[in-house]
Amino acid sequence: MTASRALPDRVRRVQAEMAERGIDATLLFKPENSFLLTGFNPIIYSHPVVAIVPRTGEPIMLVHALRDDHGRASAFVNDIRLYGAWSDKVTMGPNWLDALGAILGELGVREGTLAVEEDFMPVARQRQIAGHLPSATFVDASHFIDHVRLIKDADQIAMARIAARIADAGMDEAVRRVALGVSEREIALQSMHVMNQLWSSDYPDVEVADFGTLEGGAQNGLWTWALAGDRMFFNCDNPTQRQPRRGEAVSVFIWTNANGIHAENERTIAFGPLPDAHRRALDTILDIRETLRPMMKPGTRYADLFLATKAGLEKAGYGKNIPGRIGHGIGLGAHEHSSLDARSELVLEPGMLFTLEPNLRVPGTGATQISDTILITEGGCEYLTQSRGGYIEV
Numbered sequence: 001m002t003a004s005r006a007l008p009d010r011v012r013r014v015q016a017e018m019a020e021r022g023i024d025a026t027l028l029f030k031p032e033n034s035f036l037l038t039g040f041n042p043i044i045y046s047h048p049v050v051a052i053v054p055r056t057g058e059p060i061m062l063v064h065a066l067r068d069d070h071g072r073a074s075a076f077v078n079d080i081r082l083y084g085a086w087s088d089k090v091t092m093g094p095n096w097l098d099a100l101g102a103i104l105g106e107l108g109v110r111e112g113t114l115a116v117e118e119d120f121m122p123v124a125r126q127r128q129i130a131g132h133l134p135s136a137t138f139v140d141a142s143h144f145i146d147h148v149r150l151i152k153d154a155d156q157i158a159m160a161r162i163a164a165r166i167a168d169a170g171m172d173e174a175v176r177r178v179a180l181g182v183s184e185r186e187i188a189l190q191s192m193h194v195m196n197q198l199w200s201s202d203y204p205d206v207e208v209a210d211f212g213t214l215e216g217g218a219q220n221g222l223w224t225w226a227l228a229g230d231r232m233f234f235n236c237d238n239p240t241q242r243q244p245r246r247g248e249a250v251s252v253f254i255w256t257n258a259n260g261i262h263a264e265n266e267r268t269i270a271f272g273p274l275p276d277a278h279r280r281a282l283d284t285i286l287d288i289r290e291t292l293r294p295m296m297k298p299g300t301r302y303a304d305l306f307l308a309t310k311a312g313l314e315k316a317g318y319g320k321n322i323p324g325r326i327g328h329g330i331g332l333g334a335h336e337h338s339s340l341d342a343r344s345e346l347v348l349e350p351g352m353l354f355t356l357e358p359n360l361r362v363p364g365t366g367a368t369q370i371s372d373t374i375l376i377t378e379g380g381c382e383y384l385t386q387s388r389g390g391y392i393e394v
Helices: 009-021 031-038 065-074 096-107 123-132 142-150 154-179 184-202 229-234 276-295 302-315
Strands: 025-028 050-054 060-064 079-083 113-116 137-140 223-228 248-258 261-271 353-356 372-376 381-383
Touching (some): 009 050, 009 142, 025 096, 031 050, 050 096, 060 065, 065 079, 123 137, 154 184, 154 223, 154 248, 154 261, 154 353, 154 372, 184 223, 223 229, 261 276
Parallel strands (some): 060 079, 113 137
Antiparallel strands (some): 025 050, 050 060, 223 248, 248 261, 353 372, 372 381
16 A cells, blocks of 8 residues: 655645635646646646545545556545546546545535636536536635645745756757857757756656646646747747847747746847847846845735836836736746736735746837746745846857
8 A cells, every 4th residue: 555645735725725715625627726736747638637625634636547547656645536437447437527426425515615716617517516516505716726826835846946947957058059040949949958858867756747738738848939039029939940130139938847836037138239229128127127136025015026117117218118017926837827017916925936027028129038937035035047147148
């Protein structure tokens, strides 16, 4: 028999939120969230993986029999239930809905208050569950699960450090490739090659699979893309055979993950001296980033970081080019829900992980894109991505 595995603190925090709201059980289907509370990523989610979290006690993972061996080798939960038919596997029945109902019956909450992810779950699935459990009361789990995800546990922070180190290696290689004047596609391919080599050599027990969907999966989540010249205004696009021209800038974007936890590293690289107007825009952003550094500590509001950026851009004459936000949460998602903008009510706390990316998009002048993955600590902040910063010209 496999030894019981210790549960991470995030399980307790979810249950504390449930107790405060009078929720008897939370049902999580979203891949990032079921992983959060079980530790299992099947890569492709053609059959639902359900994390069932009672108000007290351990979570239960409900998974198709096809995923049994993989799930037991990966998950940190000890109670794993099966549905469907596969080989000689013993299951609770032919479908997940009947199995879910039976588990809730065991827990004594079939007629209780159940939380589901209303911002993720398809209407058809909500109707299925509600029809199968007509005496239950349903509430939304989305907000408090997102709140729990804001603070990272020690195991998640350790993985963020690994993801950041891999991203740094990819960025170093991307800078070298820009210096050679090769195409966007060649920059991306060689950067990803170096990241995969580092993963293979230094992290044999770390997975880099990203989260999939009902129709596909992401077996490798070490990604680089590059956009040269005016294509920087696209923000995100598949790299092409376009090569940078002298006096242009190249945006390099890197997303990595280690055991589900992401890091982001983005740089703007000048291919030869930039025109004065573009250089001024880039220097303005670099100055603002330094202004924000001492503010990134427990107690600072997200909105204060944005407003300080806005003030700096207005002072420099870029009042018409204020971005909508200057960063976002990161963790199980490369773009988690929290946004560093003027409307946010969030306050920085130790354990928060986010990106800092104040930027400018000035038509006729150029764009900037610089982003780091940052951890809030008890005494301030730590830049997890540490590749060369500042003004980069090759």
